[in-house]
Amino acid sequence: MATSPHRASTGERINAPDASGKLEKALESRGIRLTRQRRVILQVMDSAERHLDAGSILERAQRIDPGVHRVTVYRTLDLLKKHSLIDELDLLHLRGDQHYYESHGPRDHIHVACLRCGKVREFESRLYEQLKQQIERDFHMKVTLSRTEVGGYCAECLKHVGL
Amino acid sequence: MATSPHRASTGERINAPDASGKLEKALESRGIRLTRQRRVILQVMDSAERHLDAGSILERAQRIDPGVHRVTVYRTLDLLKKHSLIDELDLLHLRGDQHYYESHGPRDHIHVACLRCGKVREFESRLYEQLKQQIERDFHMKVTLSRTEVGGYCAECLKHVGL
DNA sequence: ATAGATGCAAATATTTTGCCGCCAG
DNA sequence: CTGGCGGCAAAATATTTGCATCTAT
Numbered sequence: 001m002a003t004s005p006h007r008a009s010t011g012e013r014i015n016a017p018d019a020s021g022k023l024e025k026a027l028e029s030r031g032i033r034l035t036r037q038r039r040v041i042l043q044v045m046d047s048a049e050r051h052l053d054a055g056s057i058l059e060r061a062q063r064i065d066p067g068v069h070r071v072t073v074y075r076t077l078d079l080l081k082k083h084s085l086i087d088e089l090d091l092l093h094l095r096g097d098q099h100y101y102e103s104h105g106p107r108d109h110i111h112v113a114c115l116r117c118g119k120v121r122e123f124e125s126r127l128y129e130q131l132k133q134q135i136e137r138d139f140h141m142k143v144t145l146s147r148t149e150v151g152g153y154c155a156e157c158l159k160h161v162g163l
Numbered sequence: 164m165a166t167s168p169h170r171a172s173t174g175e176r177i178n179a180p181d182a183s184g185k186l187e188k189a190l191e192s193r194g195i196r197l198t199r200q201r202r203v204i205l206q207v208m209d210s211a212e213r214h215l216d217a218g219s220i221l222e223r224a225q226r227i228d229p230g231v232h233r234v235t236v237y238r239t240l241d242l243l244k245k246h247s248l249i250d251e252l253d254l255l256h257l258r259g260d261q262h263y264y265e266s267h268g269p270r271d272h273i274h275v276a277c278l279r280c281g282k283v284r285e286f287e288s289r290l291y292e293q294l295k296q297q298i299e300r301d302f303h304m305k306v307t308l309s310r311t312e313v314g315g316y317c318a319e320c321l322k323h324v325g326l
Numbered sequence: 327a328t329a330g331a332t333g334c335a336a337a338t339a340t341t342t343t344g345c346c347g348c349c350a351g
Numbered sequence: 352c353t354g355g356c357g358g359c360a361a362a363a364t365a366t367t368t369g370c371a372t373c374t375a376t
Binding site: 188196197198199216217218233234237251259260262 | 339340341342343349350351
Binding site for chain 3: 033035037067068069070071072073097
Protein backbone atom coordinates (compact mmCIF):
# COMPACT_ATOMS: atom_id res chain seq x y z
CA MET A 1 0.00 0.00 0.00
CA ALA A 2 1.10 3.50 -0.91
CA THR A 3 4.30 2.23 -2.43
CA SER A 4 3.77 3.84 -5.78
CA PRO A 5 6.98 4.89 -7.56
CA HIS A 6 5.99 8.32 -6.79
CA ARG A 7 8.39 11.20 -6.42
CA ALA A 8 7.31 12.81 -3.20
CA SER A 9 8.17 16.42 -2.51
CA THR A 10 9.73 16.93 0.87
CA GLY A 11 7.21 16.59 3.64
CA GLU A 12 4.56 14.93 1.58
CA ARG A 13 1.97 13.11 3.57
CA ILE A 14 0.97 9.80 2.18
CA ASN A 15 -2.39 9.08 3.69
CA ALA A 16 -5.50 10.73 2.39
CA PRO A 17 -6.79 13.93 3.93
CA ASP A 18 -10.35 14.34 5.05
CA ALA A 19 -12.22 17.07 3.23
CA SER A 20 -15.52 16.40 4.91
CA GLY A 21 -15.62 19.44 7.13
CA LYS A 22 -15.10 17.25 10.16
CA LEU A 23 -13.46 19.94 12.26
CA GLU A 24 -16.13 22.51 11.54
CA LYS A 25 -18.81 20.02 12.52
CA ALA A 26 -16.94 19.16 15.69
CA LEU A 27 -16.78 22.79 16.80
CA GLU A 28 -20.39 23.39 15.85
CA SER A 29 -21.56 20.42 17.89
CA ARG A 30 -19.75 21.86 20.90
CA GLY A 31 -21.54 25.15 20.50
CA ILE A 32 -18.38 27.05 19.67
CA ARG A 33 -18.77 30.24 17.68
CA LEU A 34 -17.91 29.77 14.03
CA THR A 35 -16.48 32.90 12.55
CA ARG A 36 -15.58 33.48 8.92
CA GLN A 37 -11.89 33.17 9.80
CA ARG A 38 -12.33 29.96 11.72
CA ARG A 39 -14.23 28.35 8.88
CA VAL A 40 -11.38 29.12 6.52
CA ILE A 41 -8.73 27.77 8.86
CA LEU A 42 -10.69 24.61 9.54
CA GLN A 43 -11.22 24.08 5.84
CA VAL A 44 -7.49 24.40 5.23
CA MET A 45 -6.71 21.87 7.93
CA ASP A 46 -9.35 19.40 6.86
CA SER A 47 -8.23 19.41 3.27
CA ALA A 48 -4.47 19.40 3.81
CA GLU A 49 -2.59 16.75 1.89
CA ARG A 50 0.34 17.00 4.25
CA HIS A 51 1.04 18.09 7.80
CA LEU A 52 1.08 21.86 8.02
CA ASP A 53 2.74 24.23 10.41
CA ALA A 54 1.18 27.48 11.57
CA GLY A 55 2.86 29.50 8.84
CA SER A 56 1.63 27.23 6.06
CA ILE A 57 -1.85 27.22 7.48
CA LEU A 58 -1.78 31.01 7.43
CA GLU A 59 -0.60 31.14 3.81
CA ARG A 60 -3.28 28.80 2.60
CA ALA A 61 -5.97 30.51 4.61
CA GLN A 62 -5.00 33.88 3.18
CA ARG A 63 -5.22 32.52 -0.34
CA ILE A 64 -8.86 31.78 0.39
CA ASP A 65 -9.53 34.87 2.46
CA PRO A 66 -6.79 37.49 2.78
CA GLY A 67 -8.42 38.82 5.93
CA VAL A 68 -7.18 36.00 8.11
CA HIS A 69 -4.61 37.15 10.61
CA ARG A 70 -1.60 35.19 11.80
CA VAL A 71 -2.65 35.58 15.41
CA THR A 72 -6.03 34.10 14.64
CA VAL A 73 -4.33 31.01 13.27
CA TYR A 74 -2.43 30.55 16.52
CA ARG A 75 -5.53 31.15 18.59
CA THR A 76 -7.56 28.73 16.53
CA LEU A 77 -4.86 26.09 16.83
CA ASP A 78 -4.91 26.56 20.60
CA LEU A 79 -8.65 26.18 20.60
CA LEU A 80 -8.48 22.95 18.64
CA LYS A 81 -5.71 21.62 20.86
CA LYS A 82 -7.72 22.36 23.98
CA HIS A 83 -10.62 20.39 22.57
CA SER A 84 -8.31 17.57 21.51
CA LEU A 85 -9.44 17.94 17.93
CA ILE A 86 -5.91 18.19 16.59
CA ASP A 87 -2.54 16.75 17.50
CA GLU A 88 0.63 18.75 17.60
CA LEU A 89 3.56 16.99 15.99
CA ASP A 90 7.24 17.71 15.66
CA LEU A 91 8.07 15.21 12.96
CA LEU A 92 11.49 14.74 14.50
CA HIS A 93 12.41 18.34 13.64
CA LEU A 94 13.21 17.19 10.13
CA ARG A 95 11.98 20.44 8.69
CA GLY A 96 12.85 22.79 11.53
CA ASP A 97 11.61 23.47 14.97
CA GLN A 98 8.09 24.58 14.28
CA HIS A 99 5.09 22.40 15.04
CA TYR A 100 2.86 20.54 12.68
CA TYR A 101 -0.80 19.83 13.10
CA GLU A 102 -3.18 17.16 11.99
CA SER A 103 -6.79 16.62 12.84
CA HIS A 104 -7.12 13.97 15.47
CA GLY A 105 -8.39 10.78 13.87
CA PRO A 106 -10.22 7.96 15.62
CA ARG A 107 -7.05 5.88 15.94
CA ASP A 108 -3.59 6.63 17.18
CA HIS A 109 -0.96 6.25 14.56
CA ILE A 110 2.76 6.42 14.22
CA HIS A 111 4.48 8.90 11.93
CA VAL A 112 7.21 7.32 9.89
CA ALA A 113 9.48 9.80 8.16
CA CYS A 114 12.22 9.26 5.63
CA LEU A 115 15.27 11.30 6.56
CA ARG A 116 16.34 11.61 2.93
CA CYS A 117 13.21 12.40 0.93
CA GLY A 118 11.04 13.69 3.72
CA LYS A 119 8.01 11.54 3.00
CA VAL A 120 5.90 10.99 6.08
CA ARG A 121 3.78 7.87 6.25
CA GLU A 122 1.29 6.90 8.87
CA PHE A 123 1.27 3.51 10.48
CA GLU A 124 -1.17 1.73 12.72
CA SER A 125 -0.42 -1.45 14.58
CA ARG A 126 -1.89 -3.71 17.20
CA LEU A 127 1.57 -3.85 18.69
CA TYR A 128 1.33 -0.16 19.39
CA GLU A 129 -1.91 -0.61 21.25
CA GLN A 130 -0.38 -3.46 23.22
CA LEU A 131 2.60 -1.33 24.08
CA LYS A 132 0.38 1.36 25.55
CA GLN A 133 -1.53 -1.26 27.52
CA GLN A 134 1.72 -2.61 28.84
CA ILE A 135 2.66 0.86 30.07
CA GLU A 136 -0.71 1.23 31.79
CA ARG A 137 -0.29 -2.11 33.53
CA ASP A 138 3.33 -1.67 34.53
CA PHE A 139 2.94 1.84 35.87
CA HIS A 140 -0.67 1.55 37.03
CA MET A 141 -1.41 4.64 35.05
CA LYS A 142 -4.04 5.89 32.65
CA VAL A 143 -2.57 6.75 29.25
CA THR A 144 -4.47 9.52 27.49
CA LEU A 145 -2.16 10.53 24.68
CA SER A 146 0.85 9.21 22.89
CA ARG A 147 3.09 10.28 20.12
CA THR A 148 5.51 8.17 18.16
CA GLU A 149 7.74 9.40 15.41
CA VAL A 150 10.12 7.13 13.61
CA GLY A 151 12.86 8.19 11.23
CA GLY A 152 14.94 6.23 8.77
CA TYR A 153 15.38 5.57 5.08
CA CYS A 154 12.52 4.43 2.91
CA ALA A 155 12.77 1.64 0.34
CA GLU A 156 13.19 4.11 -2.50
CA CYS A 157 15.94 6.10 -0.82
CA LEU A 158 17.84 3.03 0.32
CA LYS A 159 18.58 2.40 -3.36
CA HIS A 160 20.32 5.75 -3.60
CA VAL A 161 22.45 5.81 -0.48
CA GLY A 162 25.23 3.56 0.69
CA LEU A 163 23.57 2.07 3.74
CA MET B 164 9.51 -0.04 40.78
CA ALA B 165 10.06 3.65 41.41
CA THR B 166 6.65 4.00 43.01
CA SER B 167 7.96 5.60 46.16
CA PRO B 168 5.52 8.01 47.84
CA HIS B 169 7.74 10.66 46.63
CA ARG B 170 6.58 14.15 45.88
CA ALA B 171 8.12 14.83 42.52
CA SER B 172 8.75 18.36 41.40
CA THR B 173 7.42 19.04 37.96
CA GLY B 174 9.58 17.54 35.31
CA GLU B 175 11.46 15.25 37.57
CA ARG B 176 13.16 12.43 35.86
CA ILE B 177 12.91 9.12 37.59
CA ASN B 178 15.76 7.08 36.23
CA ALA B 179 19.26 7.57 37.44
CA PRO B 180 21.60 9.93 35.66
CA ASP B 181 25.06 8.92 34.58
CA ALA B 182 27.79 10.92 36.20
CA SER B 183 30.60 8.94 34.69
CA GLY B 184 31.80 11.52 32.19
CA LYS B 185 30.48 9.40 29.37
CA LEU B 186 29.94 12.31 27.00
CA GLU B 187 33.37 13.77 27.56
CA LYS B 188 34.95 10.39 26.90
CA ALA B 189 32.89 9.99 23.76
CA LEU B 190 34.07 13.29 22.33
CA GLU B 191 37.64 12.63 23.33
CA SER B 192 37.63 9.26 21.60
CA ARG B 193 36.49 10.98 18.44
CA GLY B 194 39.37 13.38 18.58
CA ILE B 195 37.12 16.40 19.13
CA ARG B 196 38.65 19.36 20.84
CA LEU B 197 37.71 19.59 24.51
CA THR B 198 37.54 23.15 25.68
CA ARG B 199 36.92 24.37 29.20
CA GLN B 200 33.34 25.34 28.21
CA ARG B 201 32.57 22.02 26.61
CA ARG B 202 33.77 20.12 29.64
CA VAL B 203 31.41 22.10 31.83
CA ILE B 204 28.43 21.60 29.54
CA LEU B 205 29.09 17.88 29.21
CA GLN B 206 29.42 17.56 32.95
CA VAL B 207 26.06 19.26 33.43
CA MET B 208 24.39 16.95 30.95
CA ASP B 209 25.95 13.79 32.29
CA SER B 210 24.94 14.54 35.84
CA ALA B 211 21.43 15.88 35.21
CA GLU B 212 18.74 14.27 37.31
CA ARG B 213 16.08 15.37 34.86
CA HIS B 214 15.81 16.30 31.20
CA LEU B 215 17.14 19.78 30.65
CA ASP B 216 16.45 22.36 27.99
CA ALA B 217 19.07 24.70 26.58
CA GLY B 218 18.26 27.45 29.09
CA SER B 219 18.61 25.16 32.09
CA ILE B 220 21.84 23.74 30.77
CA LEU B 221 23.16 27.28 30.48
CA GLU B 222 22.13 28.17 34.04
CA ARG B 223 23.77 25.12 35.53
CA ALA B 224 26.88 25.54 33.44
CA GLN B 225 27.24 29.15 34.53
CA ARG B 226 26.96 28.14 38.17
CA ILE B 227 30.07 26.05 37.62
CA ASP B 228 31.80 28.48 35.31
CA PRO B 229 30.21 31.88 34.67
CA GLY B 230 32.19 32.23 31.48
CA VAL B 231 30.00 29.85 29.53
CA HIS B 232 28.05 31.64 26.87
CA ARG B 233 24.50 30.82 25.77
CA VAL B 234 25.60 30.46 22.18
CA THR B 235 28.21 27.92 23.16
CA VAL B 236 25.51 25.80 24.75
CA TYR B 237 23.56 25.76 21.49
CA ARG B 238 26.66 25.01 19.48
CA THR B 239 27.67 22.20 21.78
CA LEU B 240 24.19 20.70 21.65
CA ASP B 241 24.39 20.78 17.86
CA LEU B 242 27.73 19.08 17.99
CA LEU B 243 26.41 16.32 20.23
CA LYS B 244 23.33 15.88 18.05
CA LYS B 245 25.45 15.55 14.94
CA HIS B 246 27.43 12.80 16.60
CA SER B 247 24.25 11.12 17.85
CA LEU B 248 25.45 11.40 21.42
CA ILE B 249 22.26 13.03 22.63
CA ASP B 250 18.58 12.85 21.78
CA GLU B 251 16.36 15.85 21.42
CA LEU B 252 12.98 15.46 23.11
CA ASP B 253 9.82 17.50 23.28
CA LEU B 254 8.17 15.73 26.19
CA LEU B 255 4.78 16.37 24.64
CA HIS B 256 5.23 20.11 25.14
CA LEU B 257 4.13 19.65 28.72
CA ARG B 258 6.51 22.31 29.89
CA GLY B 259 6.53 24.56 26.85
CA ASP B 260 7.85 24.43 23.37
CA GLN B 261 11.54 24.27 24.02
CA HIS B 262 13.57 21.11 23.52
CA TYR B 263 14.99 18.80 26.09
CA TYR B 264 18.13 16.76 25.82
CA GLU B 265 19.40 13.52 27.22
CA SER B 266 22.53 11.62 26.53
CA HIS B 267 21.84 8.82 24.13
CA GLY B 268 21.87 5.55 26.04
CA PRO B 269 22.52 2.12 24.61
CA ARG B 270 18.81 1.35 24.36
CA ASP B 271 15.83 3.20 22.99
CA HIS B 272 13.28 4.03 25.59
CA ILE B 273 9.89 5.58 25.83
CA HIS B 274 9.23 8.70 27.87
CA VAL B 275 6.14 8.39 29.99
CA ALA B 276 4.94 11.66 31.46
CA CYS B 277 2.24 12.37 34.00
CA LEU B 278 0.12 15.28 32.84
CA ARG B 279 -0.69 16.27 36.41
CA CYS B 280 2.53 16.04 38.40
CA GLY B 281 4.97 16.21 35.53
CA LYS B 282 7.04 13.19 36.48
CA VAL B 283 8.75 11.64 33.50
CA ARG B 284 9.58 7.96 33.62
CA GLU B 285 11.50 5.94 31.14
CA PHE B 286 10.27 2.64 29.83
CA GLU B 287 11.86 -0.08 27.78
CA SER B 288 9.98 -2.91 26.18
CA ARG B 289 10.50 -5.76 23.79
CA LEU B 290 7.19 -4.76 22.24
CA TYR B 291 8.76 -1.47 21.24
CA GLU B 292 11.60 -3.23 19.48
CA GLN B 293 9.09 -5.48 17.73
CA LEU B 294 7.09 -2.49 16.64
CA LYS B 295 10.10 -0.93 14.99
CA GLN B 296 10.89 -4.22 13.28
CA GLN B 297 7.34 -4.38 12.02
CA ILE B 298 7.71 -0.93 10.49
CA GLU B 299 10.96 -1.97 8.81
CA ARG B 300 9.32 -5.04 7.32
CA ASP B 301 6.09 -3.40 6.25
CA PHE B 302 7.70 -0.39 4.61
CA HIS B 303 10.94 -2.07 3.54
CA MET B 304 12.79 0.68 5.27
CA LYS B 305 15.75 1.09 7.59
CA VAL B 306 14.74 2.68 10.89
CA THR B 307 17.53 4.73 12.43
CA LEU B 308 15.82 6.74 15.12
CA SER B 309 12.56 6.77 16.98
CA ARG B 310 10.92 8.74 19.66
CA THR B 311 7.90 7.83 21.71
CA GLU B 312 6.33 10.04 24.31
CA VAL B 313 3.31 8.95 26.27
CA GLY B 314 1.17 11.13 28.49
CA GLY B 315 -1.45 10.27 31.06
CA TYR B 316 -2.05 10.15 34.79
CA CYS B 317 0.24 8.24 37.08
CA ALA B 318 -0.97 5.97 39.87
CA GLU B 319 -0.40 8.63 42.50
CA CYS B 320 -2.28 11.33 40.60
CA LEU B 321 -5.17 9.07 39.70
CA LYS B 322 -6.04 9.09 43.42
CA HIS B 323 -6.42 12.84 43.31
CA VAL B 324 -8.42 13.42 40.18
CA GLY B 325 -11.85 12.28 39.15
CA LEU B 326 -10.94 10.04 36.25
C1' DA C 327 -27.29 42.84 23.46
C1' DT C 328 -23.12 40.80 24.72
C1' DA C 329 -19.76 37.29 25.38
C1' DG C 330 -16.41 36.08 22.88
C1' DA C 331 -13.44 36.84 18.46
C1' DT C 332 -10.43 39.40 15.69
C1' DG C 333 -6.69 42.80 14.32
C1' DC C 334 -2.81 45.21 15.37
C1' DA C 335 1.39 46.20 17.59
C1' DA C 336 4.54 45.03 20.63
C1' DA C 337 6.56 41.85 23.73
C1' DT C 338 8.60 37.16 24.57
C1' DA C 339 11.07 33.26 23.75
C1' DT C 340 14.14 30.54 21.42
C1' DT C 341 17.67 29.65 18.27
C1' DT C 342 20.97 31.02 14.55
C1' DT C 343 24.62 33.72 12.22
C1' DG C 344 28.66 36.89 11.08
C1' DC C 345 32.74 38.36 12.58
C1' DC C 346 36.87 38.59 15.13
C1' DG C 347 40.03 37.48 18.66
C1' DC C 348 41.61 33.33 21.35
C1' DC C 349 43.29 28.80 22.76
C1' DA C 350 43.77 23.46 22.64
C1' DG C 351 46.39 20.33 20.55
C1' DC D 352 51.42 27.67 15.02
C1' DT D 353 46.81 27.44 13.36
C1' DG D 354 42.24 25.75 12.58
C1' DG D 355 38.67 25.17 15.15
C1' DC D 356 36.21 27.46 19.06
C1' DG D 357 33.96 30.96 21.96
C1' DG D 358 32.11 35.71 22.82
C1' DC D 359 29.37 39.35 21.38
C1' DA D 360 25.80 41.57 18.98
C1' DA D 361 22.37 41.29 16.00
C1' DA D 362 19.19 38.79 13.13
C1' DA D 363 15.86 35.34 12.34
C1' DT D 364 12.09 32.60 13.65
C1' DA D 365 8.17 31.34 16.32
C1' DT D 366 4.69 32.33 19.42
C1' DT D 367 2.03 35.11 22.93
C1' DT D 368 -0.31 39.09 25.03
C1' DG D 369 -2.80 43.68 25.91
C1' DC D 370 -6.18 46.26 24.28
C1' DA D 371 -9.65 48.35 21.38
C1' DT D 372 -13.09 47.06 18.07
C1' DC D 373 -16.20 44.06 15.84
C1' DT D 374 -19.58 40.16 15.21
C1' DA D 375 -22.00 35.56 15.62
C1' DT D 376 -25.50 34.03 18.03
